[in-house]
Amino acid sequence: MITKRIIACLDVRDGRVVKGVQFVDIIDAGDPATQAARHARDGADEIVLLDITATHEGRGTLLDTVRRTARELFVPFCVGGGIRTANDAAQVFEAGADKVSVNSAALRDPALIDAIGRSFGAQAVVVAIDARRDHEAADPVRDARVFVQGGRKSAGRRVVEWAREAEQRGAGEILLTSMDSDGMRTGFDCELTAAVSEAVGIPVIASGGAGTVAHFVDVFGRGKADAALAASIFHFGVSSARSLKEELARTGISVRLPC
C-alpha cells in the first residue's frame, strides 16, 4: 500500500541550516550534510534542501553543499532555491540531487518546467508554490494567490490555476507552502491543500505550519496531501520522523514503518 511521505526540509543559507519564523528571525541549526543524514537515519522518507542564500557569492557554496549532502544519502533528495535555468538544474542534478524545486523562475518563465522535464523526466521537477489566502476574494481559498520573494510580493497568479499549468507543462509534484501558516506551528492550511490536491493529478506536498502530530493527521485526511514537509518540528530534538510516523500509524495512516 502506498504510504504518506514525511519529508524533512532543511532551509540552508550560506551553507548552514537555518529556520525562520515567517521568513524572519533566522536561527542557526547546523550543517546540512549532518542534518540530512540524521533525518534519513531517523526515518524521513525524503529530504528537501531549500537554499535561501540571497547573495550571488553564496551560490557557489550550494553545489558543494548538495554534493556533500548527497554523498551518503540513499533516500530521494530534492534541492531548490535559485534554480533559474535548465543549466542550473543540470548542475544540481550532477551534484547529486534527484529532484529540483523551482519557484519564482518558473513563474517568470513557465517553459523552464518543460525544459527540465524533457531532459530529466517529470519525476525530477517539483514546482514550489508560495500561497496566501486572498481575503478580498469571494472564495479566499480557491482564489488564493501565488507569492514570490519570501511571501512579500504577489506574482499575479491564482494558486489552483498555476498548479494546473505546472502539471500540464510536466511538473512531477507540487510543493505547496501556506505563507499564512509558515513557521507558526498552528497547523497546515488543509482547505488550501485540498483545493490544490483535488485540482491536479500529481502528488501535492503540504508545507507550512506543522507543530503537532495532529496537524499531520489533519493534512493527510482533510487536506488530501500525499506528503507533508516539516522543518522546525524536527530541529532541536523536538521529534523525529520515526516517532511522528509511529504516531500517525496509530491513527490508521499508512506510513513507511519500520524505517
Add this chain to the structure above:
Amino acid sequence: MRVTVIDYKAGNLTSVLKALRHLGAEPVVTDGDLSLIEDAERIVLPGVGHFAATDRLDEMGLTKTIRAAIARGVPFLGICVGMQWLYTGSIEAPEQPGLGCFSERCTRFAESTEKVPHVGWNSLDVRPGSRLLAGVEPGEYVYFTHSYKGPVTADTAATTFYIEPFAAAVEHDNVMGVQFHPEKSGATGLKILGNFLSWKTKGAK
C-alpha cells in the same frame, strides 16, 4: 567488481553510480563504447522519463550488443524505464520496441480516483525463490515514481499494489528488472543492489 552503467540520456545517473560505489563496485559509464558492454561483468540500465527515450539505445547501436551480453549470461539489471525496456514494448510509445526478454507489454495504470503517477514508498510482496530480492522481508518499502508498469506473470519476482497489482520486480536467470529505484530506497534498496552485485550463474564458483 566492475559494473557497466549505460547512459542513453534518460535522466541523471549520479544516484545510481553513488549507490554502486557505496557497495564497493566500480561503475563505468558507457554512452556508446561497445567494448564496455562486450567486456561487461555486470550491466545496469537505468532510465527515467518517457519510454520513447529507449530509441536512443537503438540509435547508439547498443541494443544488439546488450542482447549478446545477456545471451552470454552477463547479469543485467534494468531500473524503472530500464526494466520496462525488457518487455516487448510499452503503450507509452507503442511504435518503439523493447528488448523482448519478457513477452508482455507495459501498460498505464487504469483510470481510478488515485493519482497517476504512482509516487512514493510502497511495499513489496516478494515471491519465493527470487535471488534478486533475497532477504527482503514482507512489508519492506521501496521508492517508486512511474505511470506505466509491467504485468504480473510467471517471471514476476515481486508485486506491489497500487490501483492494481503490478510487477515491482522481474527476474529470469540473469535478466532482472526493478520498477522502483533501489538507489533511493534506503537500506532495502542497497540490499537489493548488493544481491545483484553478488549474483552468480548457477553452478559457477
